[in-house]
Amino acid sequence: MKVILLLPLCILLACSGARDKSGLEALEEGILSLMQATEGDFGVAFRMLDDSGKELLINEKEVFHAASTMKTPVMIELFKQAGAGKFDLQDSILIVNEFTSIVDGSPFSMDLGVDSQEGLYERIGEKTTIYELMYQMIIKSSNLATNILIDLVGAEKVTQSMRELGAEDIEVLRGVEDLKAFEAGLSNTTTALDMMRIMEAIALGKVEGSEEMMKILSDQYFKDLIPKLLPADVKIAHKTGSITGVQHDAAILELPNGNRYVLVILSKNLADVAAGKETIAEISRLIYDYVTLRKE
Numbered sequence: 001m002k003v004i005l006l007l008p009l010c011i012l013l014a015c016s017g018a019r020d021k022s023g024l025e026a027l028e029e030g031i032l033s034l035m036q037a038t039e040g041d042f043g044v045a046f047r048m049l050d051d052s053g054k055e056l057l058i059n060e061k062e063v064f065h066a067a068s069t070m071k072t073p074v075m076i077e078l079f080k081q082a083g084a085g086k087f088d089l090q091d092s093i094l095i096v097n098e099f100t101s102i103v104d105g106s107p108f109s110m111d112l113g114v115d116s117q118e119g120l121y122e123r124i125g126e127k128t129t130i131y132e133l134m135y136q137m138i139i140k141s142s143n144l145a146t147n148i149l150i151d152l153v154g155a156e157k158v159t160q161s162m163r164e165l166g167a168e169d170i171e172v173l174r175g176v177e178d179l180k181a182f183e184a185g186l187s188n189t190t191t192a193l194d195m196m197r198i199m200e201a202i203a204l205g206k207v208e209g210s211e212e213m214m215k216i217l218s219d220q221y222f223k224d225l226i227p228k229l230l231p232a233d234v235k236i237a238h239k240t241g242s243i244t245g246v247q248h249d250a251a252i253l254e255l256p257n258g259n260r261y262v263l264v265i266l267s268k269n270l271a272d273v274a275a276g277k278e279t280i281a282e283i284s285r286l287i288y289d290y291v292t293l294r295k296e
């Protein structure tokens with residue numbers, strides 16, 4: 001079991017050899033040390049939301065299974081299409097549990113046992129609003145809601161909208177639990193750099209519904225990654241994602257002094273999920289310390 005002492009960045013900066021480096025260089029060294037002590041692969045993308053231009057990118061173009069981080073792009077597309085008048089987010093929509101594989105059009109259903117929002121399954125055949133499904137898709141990562149909404153907006157349109165935001169590599173091909181597609185190697189993928197650009201677009205109000213999306217992301221139920229080791233007064237709007245060996249978090253953070261930044265940490269091939277999650281939390285804490293203490 002790995003044992004790592006989480007040191008504040010001010011201590012890192014005082015370490016031998018670090019005092020002559022910039023804060024970002026010392027930060028990168030600290031993050032790389034954490035990553036190297038954890039069996040798995042990581043991608044990190046950090047950018048200040050100010051005029052400083054400060055950012056840190058590590059394996060930022062490495063491709064990862066997107067897991068549930070792709071649900072944020074789906075939310076962006078929902079607001080975009082609603083803004084274009086295709087529907088109203090308060091319109092009613094039927095809760096169904098039958099979808100078609102992108103491989104051959106064969107039907108499949110979602111398994112309650114692998115979903116994180118079981119309540120919707122008790123309401124199959126009933127109607128709810130598009131907004132309610134979107135909200136559950138984000139805050140509790142409902143797979144059932146996600147598939148219903150992807151059928152509504154179209155996966156290819158989601159990807160195209162991400163291209164327009166400068167996310168060059170992300171691919172939203174399908175909904176969740178399409179096993180035939182998975183076996184054929186057709187999965188949703190992203191990079192830390194693309195996810196950073198997507199979250200930055202929301203944070204800076206560059207997409208339709210940004211303010212409301214910030215509120216929804218702030219209601220995130222799963223808080224054991226980027227937020228875990230941060231003070232309670234840090235405001236965090238974020239979306240997590242996980243599958244076997246994969247743990248992701250993509251966040252917009254605001255400190256009490258008004259400093260804001262975007263942080264995306266992706267991981268895969270984790271041999272020890274608990275250790276991987278702790279490493280993500282520790283990386284987040286190092287970056288928080290850098291933002292709090294930086295003099296550059």
